[in-house]
Amino acid sequence: MPQTDTSAPVIKDQSDFYWESLSGGRLVFQYCLSCGEKRFPFRMSCSRCGSFEHSIEQSAGTGVVVSHTRVEKPLIGTFTKPYHVVLVELDEGVRMLGVLKGTAPAPLIGSRVVASFNSESPSPLCFIPDGQSDAS
Amino acid sequence: MVSGVSIVGIGATDFSKNSGRSELQLAVEAITDCLRDAGASPEDVDGLSTFTMNETSELDIRREIGMPDLRFFTRVPFGGGGGCGTIAMAAMAIKSGIAKSVVAYRSLNTASKIRFGSGDLVPPPESGDQRLFVNVGLMTPASRVGMTAQYYLHKFGLPDTAYAPFALTAREYAATNPAAFYYKRPLSLEEYLDAPWISHPLRRFDCCQESDGAVAILITSDERAKDFCGVPIKVAACAQSCGFDQIGLAQYWSEDMLELPEIPGLVRQLQEQSGIEVNTVDAAMLYDHFTPLVALQLEQFGFCEPGEATGFAADGQLRLGGALPLNTHGGHLGEAYLHGMSHICEAVRQLRGEAINQILEVETLLVASAAATPNSALILTRH
Numbered sequence: 001m002p003q004t005d006t007s008a009p010v011i012k013d014q015s016d017f018y019w020e021s022l023s024g025g026r027l028v029f030q031y032c033l034s035c036g037e038k039r040f041p042f043r044m045s046c047s048r049c050g051s052f053e054h055s056i057e058q059s060a061g062t063g064v065v066v067s068h069t070r071v072e073k074p075l076i077g078t079f080t081k082p083y084h085v086v087l088v089e090l091d092e093g094v095r096m097l098g099v100l101k102g103t104a105p106a107p108l109i110g111s112r113v114v115a116s117f118n119s120e121s122p123s124p125l126c127f128i129p130d131g132q133s134d135a136s
Numbered sequence: 137m138v139s140g141v142s143i144v145g146i147g148a149t150d151f152s153k154n155s156g157r158s159e160l161q162l163a164v165e166a167i168t169d170c171l172r173d174a175g176a177s178p179e180d181v182d183g184l185s186t187f188t189m190n191e192t193s194e195l196d197i198r199r200e201i202g203m204p205d206l207r208f209f210t211r212v213p214f215g216g217g218g219g220c221g222t223i224a225m226a227a228m229a230i231k232s233g234i235a236k237s238v239v240a241y242r243s244l245n246t247a248s249k250i251r252f253g254s255g256d257l258v259p260p261p262e263s264g265d266q267r268l269f270v271n272v273g274l275m276t277p278a279s280r281v282g283m284t285a286q287y288y289l290h291k292f293g294l295p296d297t298a299y300a301p302f303a304l305t306a307r308e309y310a311a312t313n314p315a316a317f318y319y320k321r322p323l324s325l326e327e328y329l330d331a332p333w334i335s336h337p338l339r340r341f342d343c344c345q346e347s348d349g350a351v352a353i354l355i356t357s358d359e360r361a362k363d364f365c366g367v368p369i370k371v372a373a374c375a376q377s378c379g380f381d382q383i384g385l386a387q388y389w390s391e392d393m394l395e396l397p398e399i400p401g402l403v404r405q406l407q408e409q410s411g412i413e414v415n416t417v418d419a420a421m422l423y424d425h426f427t428p429l430v431a432l433q434l435e436q437f438g439f440c441e442p443g444e445a446t447g448f449a450a451d452g453q454l455r456l457g458g459a460l461p462l463n464t465h466g467g468h469l470g471e472a473y474l475h476g477m478s479h480i481c482e483a484v485r486q487l488r489g490e491a492i493n494q495i496l497e498v499e500t501l502l503v504a505s506a507a508a509t510p511n512s513a514l515i516l517t518r519h
Contacts, residue, residue, distance in 0.1 A: 047380070067286045071274070073334070097272045109286075109287070
């Protein structure tokens with residue numbers, strides 16, 4: 001029987017690190033140390049070169065809206081009214097999903113947004129249109 | 137290569153929003169109807185093929201149907217993507233000699249029991265990609281597809297009414313199909329536009345129904361097909377394909393998020409097996425979970441150029457007499473949602489020449505299961 005290293009952290013899921021970082025207000029992605037591919041969602045290996053070697057990089061949280069959808073009927077209690085979900089291409093070159101905050105009725109594809117970690121939102125990651133405050 | 141296998145029977149229950157029967161009872165009714173259609177007895181069947189999501193047990197099916205020698209039973213994963221895969225599993229078992237004749241079936245009460253659109257099937261967001269979607273409120277298939285559908289409109293400069301022709305065409309077909317939920321109820325553009333938004337740009341009638349019912353299909357070898365009544369329909373090709381870096385109904389992280397990454401693999405296999413160029417078939421039964429994904433399938437199976445599918449539909453090319461009659465039973469949008477299995481039945485009816493909305497000249501048909509998931513497809517032809 002191989003010895004189990006009980007001091008090693010238990011990885012329940014490869015994306016745990018992403019969610020833990022988000023709760024600390026940091027937006028992170030993976031960087032392949034073999035080929036330089038920036039990677040999100042979190043994966044064990046690089047889909048371009050297959051390497052498992054990677055580092056974790058932090059995003060500045062700025063980017064542009066790639067697409068969006070307004071969900072009209074909330075299905076779970078934490079989402080209580082229609083809400084806008086945005087797919088954002090961060091300036092570092094990886095895409096992430098978040099809930100849109102702010103006063104704009106609909107984001108324009110290509111418009112700039114900034115990440116927000118307001119804990120009052122049902123989503124751990126939100127984006128606000130560039131130039132708007134995080135007050136809403 | 138699986139040539140030498142035919143579909144010799146199709147069966148179904150009524151389709152409704154509240155069957156009042158168990159999924160087991162629905163399955164037994166559909167299988168019984170299928171055997172009657174084929175002129176087969178339970179002794180003729182020694183295999184079962186269904187979806188991993190199917191909630192009836194093979195033990196119960198065997199007991200209720202009375203198959204004395206059930207020797208092959210298998211299930212295909214990935215929900216609706218597995219539909220044509222159930223036929224592929226049957227074909228492999230028959231070609232290998234493991235089974236003689238296999239019933240592929242699907243039974244579901246998605247209207248009265250678990251509604252896929254309700255988010256009830258969403259697992260707790262503890263792991264995997266599901267967590268990405270649930271944490272931002274993309275709980276349902278419709279909301280995930282909304283993101284893709286919005287991007288398509290933007291990329292090709294189309295209005296948010298662009299998907300309407302798919303819904304209207306499906307309802308035209310359904311209106312003349314007595315088995316359809318929307319029998320005698322065609323959809324006007326005004327009704328389409330007045331219906332509530334589900335997840336922009338998807339309106340209510342861009343989304344498939346949720347239905348109760350069951351479908352069964354009997355597959356056997358060409359040699360044995362002669363033992364059954366009716367016209368056997370040739371399975372000219374059957375294929376499964378899982379795309380690289382595929383994420384179900386949300387290819388957001390592909391370089392092109394409109395990509396259906398499983399389609400090239402399906403096309404390649406279907407052509408290799410059948411010798412038929414997929415985009416030259418006479419008609420198609422494409423999985424219509426959501427109208428934007430019908431557009432993407434038409435383009436990526438090669439029936440239209442990118443960005444042209446909504447215009448193709450608006451021009452009437454999907455109607456009888458058009459370039460590609462599509463889902464002539466009304467599909468999921470008009471007839472009922474049977475996880476794509478009713479599409480296979482309609483293809484068989486068309487090739488037999490007994491469809492309600494019969495295509496005048498049809499020799500070859502493409503059937504494809506749930507696009508944007510690990511998927512499966514068939515080419516069916518006359519012998």
